[in-house]
Amino acid sequence: MERIDIELIRNFESLIANSSKSIVVIPHTNPDGDAMGSVLGLWRVLKNAGFKVKVVSPTKYPEFYHWMDGHDEVIIFSHHPKQSARALEESNLIICMDFNQLSRLGEMRPLIENYPGKKILVDHHPYPGNFTDLIISDITFSSTAELIFSVLQSTSLAQFIDRDAATSFFTGIMTDTGSFDFNVSNPNTFEVVAQLTRMGIDQLDIHSKVYDNYSADRMRLMGFCLSNRMTVYPEYHAASMYITLEDQKAFNFKTGDNEGFVNMPLSIKGVVFSVLFTEKEKYVKVSFRSKGEFAVNEVSEKYFNGGGHRNAAGGEFYASLPEALDQFEKLLPEFEDRIKKSIK
Numbered sequence: 001m002e003r004i005d006i007e008l009i010r011n012f013e014s015l016i017a018n019s020s021k022s023i024v025v026i027p028h029t030n031p032d033g034d035a036m037g038s039v040l041g042l043w044r045v046l047k048n049a050g051f052k053v054k055v056v057s058p059t060k061y062p063e064f065y066h067w068m069d070g071h072d073e074v075i076i077f078s079h080h081p082k083q084s085a086r087a088l089e090e091s092n093l094i095i096c097m098d099f100n101q102l103s104r105l106g107e108m109r110p111l112i113e114n115y116p117g118k119k120i121l122v123d124h125h126p127y128p129g130n131f132t133d134l135i136i137s138d139i140t141f142s143s144t145a146e147l148i149f150s151v152l153q154s155t156s157l158a159q160f161i162d163r164d165a166a167t168s169f170f171t172g173i174m175t176d177t178g179s180f181d182f183n184v185s186n187p188n189t190f191e192v193v194a195q196l197t198r199m200g201i202d203q204l205d206i207h208s209k210v211y212d213n214y215s216a217d218r219m220r221l222m223g224f225c226l227s228n229r230m231t232v233y234p235e236y237h238a239a240s241m242y243i244t245l246e247d248q249k250a251f252n253f254k255t256g257d258n259e260g261f262v263n264m265p266l267s268i269k270g271v272v273f274s275v276l277f278t279e280k281e282k283y284v285k286v287s288f289r290s291k292g293e294f295a296v297n298e299v300s301e302k303y304f305n306g307g308g309h310r311n312a313a314g315g316e317f318y319a320s321l322p323e324a325l326d327q328f329e330k331l332l333p334e335f336e337d338r339i340k341k342s343i344k
C-alpha cells in the first residue's frame, strides 16, 4: 500500500497544475529548519518546473538558515506587510507547510484566513485544522520535509528535484530529528535520506552550516543558563530552564540563539521531561521536550496555549515569567504517573 493516499497526491498535482497565477508557499511563525527546508525545497522544485512562486514567511528566522537556496527571495511579512499582501493578491494558490492551525501564523493569520484562492496544507503535526481545500498531513513522517519529498516523488514534479532542493529537504529532516536522534522510528526516513544523498547533497557541509554557525555570545548564554537558570526535579524526572529579557540583553541575544537549549537537560541521567521558558516583551515562549511515551503536547495544550508533537511541543504563556515557572511546578504532580511511564 502506498504510504500517502494516491487520491491526495493527484489532487495536489492538479491544484498546482491548474494554478494560472503565481503560487505562494508559507511556513509557520518563527520558522524552524523543517519549516524553511520544506518551503524552500518546494519553492525550488516549483520554480524549476516553470511556475511563478514566492515564499512569504510570517516572521524572520535564524541566521544559521540564511545560507539556504532561495533565502534572498523570502518575503518577511512582519517587515514587509505590503509586499506580502501583494504577493498573495497576485497568486491563486497557497501552500501552508509545517503547521496545523491558523494561529501558528501570528499576525499574518487574517491574510490567509480571508484568502480567496485555493489552499493546500502539508504537515506532520497531530490534529490538522480544517482551513485548506486539501490536507496532506501524516504524523508518521519525521518532518514536513520528508513528507513533501515523498509526495513530490510520486508526481511528475519529481524530475525537478535538484541538488539545491534536496539540500533544503535534508536540512528539514536533519533539524526536526535532532540529527537523527529523535522522530526517526520509521525506516522510511533513512530511505529518503539515501535518495537525497544520491542527489548529491553534502551532509557534512549542511550539518556544519546549521550547527557550527553560532556566535560566542550564544555559547556563553548557554553556559550561563546551564549554571544559573536550570532546575532539576529528580522526583519528577523533569528539568526546567529559563532566559529573562535581561539575560538576552547581556548576551546580545539574536533569534535562534536559544535553539537546542531545551534538549540539553534530557541528557541528565533520569530526566525525561524538559521545559524552556524564554521571556518576551508581551508573553513567555515555552518549549517542551520529552523522551518516550510522555506526551508534552498535552501539557502545552492544557496549560500553555500551544501544541506540537508528543516529544516536542511549544506554546505561549500570557503572564509573567515567575508565573510561568510557578504554573510549571504546580502541574508536575498531575503528570507524575504519565512521566514515570517514560522511564525505561
Ligand code: 5GP
Binding pocket: 032, 101, 104, 125, 262, 286, 287, 288, 305, 306, 307, 308, 309, 312, 313, 314, 315, 316
Ligand atoms: P520549539 O520548541 O522548537 O519552538 O517547538 C517544537 C514544536 O512545538 C514545533 O515543531 C511545533 O510543533 C510546536 N510548537 C512550538 N510552539 C508552538 C506554539 O506556540 N503553538 C503550537 N500549537 N505549537 C507550537
Ligand code: MN
Binding pocket: 034, 035, 098, 124, 143, 144, 176
Ligand atoms: Mn516539522
